Amino acid sequence: MNTGYLAGDLRALRAAGLMSLRQIRRYPTNLFGTIFWPVLLPAVWVLMGQAYSGGGDPEALNAFASRAGTTGIALFVFIGYLMYMWLSALLWGPGTALRQEQIRGSLEAVFLTPVSRLVPLFGPTLTNIVWIVADLFVMGLAAWLLFGVVLPLQGVVLAFAITLVGVPAMYAMGALFGAGVLRFGEIGPAVQFTRGVLSMLCGITFPIAMLPGWAQATAVAMPPTHIVDGMRNALLRSASPGDLVPTAAALIGLAIVFGALAVVVFRWLEASARRTGMLGRY
Amino acid sequence: MTTGPAVEVTGLTKVFEKGRRTVWQRLRREPDKRSKFVAVNGIDLRVERGEIFGVLGPNGAGKTTTLRMLATLLEPTSGEVRVLGIDVRKDPRQIRANLGAMLSGERSLYWKLTARENLEYFAALYHVPPKETTARIDAALVAVKLTDRADDYVERYSTGMRQRLALARALLPDPPLVILDEPTVGLDPQSARDLRDRVRELKRQGRTVLLTTHYMEEADQLCDRIAIIDHGEIVALDTPAALKRRIRAEEVVSLEIGMTGEDAPMLARLANSAVIARSERHNGTLAVTAHCASARDFVPAAFDAARSEGATIQHVEVVPVSLEDVFISLTGRALRE
Amino acid sequence: MDELRAAVAIARKDIRNVSRYRFQVASSIFTPLYQGILPALLFGASFAVAGHVVGLEKTIGTQDLAGFIFLGGVMTGLVATAFWSMAMSIRNEMEAGTLEPTWLTPTSRETIVLGRALGGLFWFAFSQIAIFAIGMGLFGLRFRPEILLALPAVAIAIVAMVGVAYLLAAVVLLIKEANFFIDCTNYLFGVAIGAAFPITLLPGALQPVSYLLPATYAMDLVRQQGLGTRPLLDPALEYVALIVTTAIVFPIGLWAYRRADGRIRRLGTINQY
Numbered sequence: 001m002n003t004g005y006l007a008g009d010l011r012a013l014r015a016a017g018l019m020s021l022r023q024i025r026r027y028p029t030n031l032f033g034t035i036f037w038p039v040l041l042p043a044v045w046v047l048m049g050q051a052y053s054g055g056g057d058p059e060a061l062n063a064f065a066s067r068a069g070t071t072g073i074a075l076f077v078f079i080g081y082l083m084y085m086w087l088s089a090l091l092w093g094p095g096t097a098l099r100q101e102q103i104r105g106s107l108e109a110v111f112l113t114p115v116s117r118l119v120p121l122f123g124p125t126l127t128n129i130v131w132i133v134a135d136l137f138v139m140g141l142a143a144w145l146l147f148g149v150v151l152p153l154q155g156v157v158l159a160f161a162i163t164l165v166g167v168p169a170m171y172a173m174g175a176l177f178g179a180g181v182l183r184f185g186e187i188g189p190a191v192q193f194t195r196g197v198l199s200m201l202c203g204i205t206f207p208i209a210m211l212p213g214w215a216q217a218t219a220v221a222m223p224p225t226h227i228v229d230g231m232r233n234a235l236l237r238s239a240s241p242g243d244l245v246p247t248a249a250a251l252i253g254l255a256i257v258f259g260a261l262a263v264v265v266f267r268w269l270e271a272s273a274r275r276t277g278m279l280g281r282y
Numbered sequence: 283m284t285t286g287p288a289v290e291v292t293g294l295t296k297v298f299e300k301g302r303r304t305v306w307q308r309l310r311r312e313p314d315k316r317s318k319f320v321a322v323n324g325i326d327l328r329v330e331r332g333e334i335f336g337v338l339g340p341n342g343a344g345k346t347t348t349l350r351m352l353a354t355l356l357e358p359t360s361g362e363v364r365v366l367g368i369d370v371r372k373d374p375r376q377i378r379a380n381l382g383a384m385l386s387g388e389r390s391l392y393w394k395l396t397a398r399e400n401l402e403y404f405a406a407l408y409h410v411p412p413k414e415t416t417a418r419i420d421a422a423l424v425a426v427k428l429t430d431r432a433d434d435y436v437e438r439y440s441t442g443m444r445q446r447l448a449l450a451r452a453l454l455p456d457p458p459l460v461i462l463d464e465p466t467v468g469l470d471p472q473s474a475r476d477l478r479d480r481v482r483e484l485k486r487q488g489r490t491v492l493l494t495t496h497y498m499e500e501a502d503q504l505c506d507r508i509a510i511i512d513h514g515e516i517v518a519l520d521t522p523a524a525l526k527r528r529i530r531a532e533e534v535v536s537l538e539i540g541m542t543g544e545d546a547p548m549l550a551r552l553a554n555s556a557v558i559a560r561s562e563r564h565n566g567t568l569a570v571t572a573h574c575a576s577a578r579d580f581v582p583a584a585f586d587a588a589r590s591e592g593a594t595i596q597h598v599e600v601v602p603v604s605l606e607d608v609f610i611s612l613t614g615r616a617l618r619e
Numbered sequence: 620m621d622e623l624r625a626a627v628a629i630a631r632k633d634i635r636n637v638s639r640y641r642f643q644v645a646s647s648i649f650t651p652l653y654q655g656i657l658p659a660l661l662f663g664a665s666f667a668v669a670g671h672v673v674g675l676e677k678t679i680g681t682q683d684l685a686g687f688i689f690l691g692g693v694m695t696g697l698v699a700t701a702f703w704s705m706a707m708s709i710r711n712e713m714e715a716g717t718l719e720p721t722w723l724t725p726t727s728r729e730t731i732v733l734g735r736a737l738g739g740l741f742w743f744a745f746s747q748i749a750i751f752a753i754g755m756g757l758f759g760l761r762f763r764p765e766i767l768l769a770l771p772a773v774a775i776a777i778v779a780m781v782g783v784a785y786l787l788a789a790v791v792l793l794i795k796e797a798n799f800f801i802d803c804t805n806y807l808f809g810v811a812i813g814a815a816f817p818i819t820l821l822p823g824a825l826q827p828v829s830y831l832l833p834a835t836y837a838m839d840l841v842r843q844q845g846l847g848t849r850p851l852l853d854p855a856l857e858y859v860a861l862i863v864t865t866a867i868v869f870p871i872g873l874w875a876y877r878r879a880d881g882r883i884r885r886l887g888t889i890n891q892y
Contacts, residue, residue: 036803044810045662051816052663052684054677060666067665189642196653206662298886347887353723356887379725390720392632394639399632406628407724409621451720 042081158234169223172258289329294361336505345494382452393437442473498605541593551587629734680849704739705784766845776837782869789879
């Protein structure tokens with residue numbers, strides 16, 4: 001960002017965030033969705049786990065524990081689904097904000113202003129955090145009420161800390177996705193595919209140990225993998241703060257890498273758009 | 283099919299309720315306190331076979347609501363509607379089998395299909411006999427001059443071409459009656475002129491055309507008769523020439539008068555030699571539209587009146603009477619307000 | 620004959636339309652695989668002891684995890700077809716402006732849903748064949764020959780789902796947040812029929828709902844015949860229940876759709892978006 005315009009860009013960033021907050025209020029089903037999906041999706045998978053484990057057969061549970069590091073199926077699933085909800089909110093929100101502006105025809109209008117191009121790219125992420133906090137609360141409550149899961153206090157604090165450390169990495173990843181989807185079109189399929197692949201790679205609904213070696217190696221390069229693993233360590237495996245330092249370091253490193261990639265891709269696209277007139281078309 | 287009028291409407295009314303009644307209110311049989319909006323208020327209409335009949339009015343006048351009731355898409359609140367001799371309530375499907383309608387233009391086409399594929403689809407929905415489908419599609423494409431682009435995806439068409447394709451679809455059932463809702467809205471002048479030519483061709487083929495428009499020039503050029511509708515009521519119905527004669531004027535004079543005093547004395551002096559159709563005051567300028575038998579007589583009188591009131595005539599314009607002037611004289615405001 | 624021709628034309632139009640979105644076609648095969656089937660397989664396999672899914676055998680009487688999941692996917696796919704391709708697509712057409720001209724034709728409104736059902740079922744069959752081919756090639760999917768005895772159950776379930784589609788179409792034509800409604804109810808329906816796990820694992824208060832749905836019996840019959848799972852009820856009784864519930868659901872759906880049609884014609888909302 002040009003420092004001469006910094007104050008203006010920060011004000012614009014705030015305005016972009018307020019605009020997305022306003023839009024949240026105008027779609028009440030978004031609020032209902034915040035309660036419905038974070039409860040239903042993991043609950044179904046917990047019941048699937050009960051089917052596959054024969055209702056708690058010791059042999060089956062031990063087999064699961066050898067791969068997942070825990071017999072706590074319900075919390076294992078709920079943590080995974082928290083990441084799933086975060087991914088959904090990220091990809092559908094900030095991840096597709098630019099593309100949606102392009103489809104609406106307002107991207108050109110935004111680019112006609114002197115605001116930094118990075119404001120429309122990162123602006124909507126600010127209100128996205130509202131969803132995640134809401135999901136955290138709803139899912140914790142659901143796990144307790146439906147499946148009797150009691151969360152350890154230290155675990156909750158550490159899980160929350162890992163989430164905060166992971167925020168820059170997640171949004172950098174979202175920005176890279178947003179820059180990419182601007183070029184390649186169909187939002188729905190892109191979100192479904194990306195979310196699906198990340199769900200498979202990052203141990204959201206099953207232990208990563210079930211994946212082949214090459215997939216496990218790829219998973220290490222994804223921020224959701226570390227966040228999910230860190231939260232499971234904190235809540236299911238009684239990890240101490242020291243145990244989570246490597247996870248935090250990985251997340252910070254990934255934030256820098258993804259963030260830099262997003263800016264590079266976006267700048268390249270912007271230059272290409274100025275040459276080809278692509279911004280106003282889709 | 284009888285040989286009576288194409289459309290006959292008596293006391294047609296459509297009332298919409300604003301807001302919703304909850305299930306709880308219905309179960310408790312609470313009185314319906316919703317406010318009502320009368321979109322169409324007891325109109326009578328008769329469209330003779332073979333004519334081009336226009337319904338002219340501003341946005342929100344009730345034109346589209348009326349058309350939708352004729353097309354069986356909307357249920358009237360009360361009144362009698364017969365289309366091609368058939369009661370719309372008794373046999374709507376028979377009406378639809380003989381009616382060609384173009385209501386929402388380009389939005390009503392499948393963009394990922396070609397023009398021909400769109401028409402094949404609708405031919406089946408219109409129950410066009412399979413043996414006749416190809417011939418009817420070809421004829422419809424020829425009628426709207428889209429034959430050479432028939433196998434292109436609609437998403438590649440211009441707005442004008444999509445409007446023409448929508449008209450082609452309306453012709454598939456070989457309908458004796460075609461209804462068009464604002465057929466040229468959104469088109470550039472050339473495309474609009476093209477579409478109007480297609481409409482004239484429909485009349486030459488012996489079809490009846492009922493169209494709505496808020497472009498008075500279009501109504502003037504195309505229609506044999508016009509109904510002027512405002513606030514859900516027909517305020518006038520006649521040929522364009524007869525409507526213009528109604529206001530007993532041959533010419534319309536527009537004046538801009540610079541003045542500082544009250545409007546009333548000035549208007550009273552002008553009214554001695556013309557009918558004041560409209561006046562508007564913006565700061566120090568009084569804009570007046572007057573209908574007169576002869577501008578040659580009225581304009582000097584206007585200058586005399588201005589001098590007497592200490593005012594200055596800044597601008598004078600003389601135009602022939604148009605339907606807009608008819609509308610203003612009947613409703614007190616312009617078509618485009 | 621005219622109505623049948625119109626229904627076929629609607630199906631052809633839908634098939635043509637969808638086929639021109641190649642990504643969507645590929646998505647219809649791969650999305651169920653990577654979003655549902657593969658994660659479920661890997662999750663289920665994480666409970667396996669020396670390659671044997673002993674827990675599943677204890678629950679339903681078979682260790683055939685892939686068969687259990689893939690057959691669940693069939694019914695999920697059929698349900699999704701009814702919810703999205705048959706019902707929600709009508710709302711989508713309404714918002715796009717293409718429903719109104721179809722209502723201007725003499726083709727009956729019921730035929731319009733039926734036509735969409737035919738088109739939707741084509742893509743359902745197409746995607747299921749592809750998914751099963753992948754299942755057989757990559758996951759060793761095999762079924763007992765008796766699975767053919769369950770085909771009538773699938774056919775009756777299709778009729779039932781068309782009835783459900785009429786009911787859903789009635790709702791989505793009238794409510795504001797139709798997309799959200801369909802999304803939620805589609806998922807709930809799939810859960811309730813036992814596609815993801817046996818309905819005996821549902822909370823007691825919810826199980827009666829499952830027994831009211833025709834697709835629950837079709838799901839169970841297909842798994843019984845294909846995999847040899849423990850049945851919910853006696854198979855003959857399940858067939859009777861399937862037929863009876865279908866005979867109830869279909870006319871209710873049709874009645875609701877006709878009511879909605881009348882309401883839209885009174886309100887004039889056919890072209891609102």
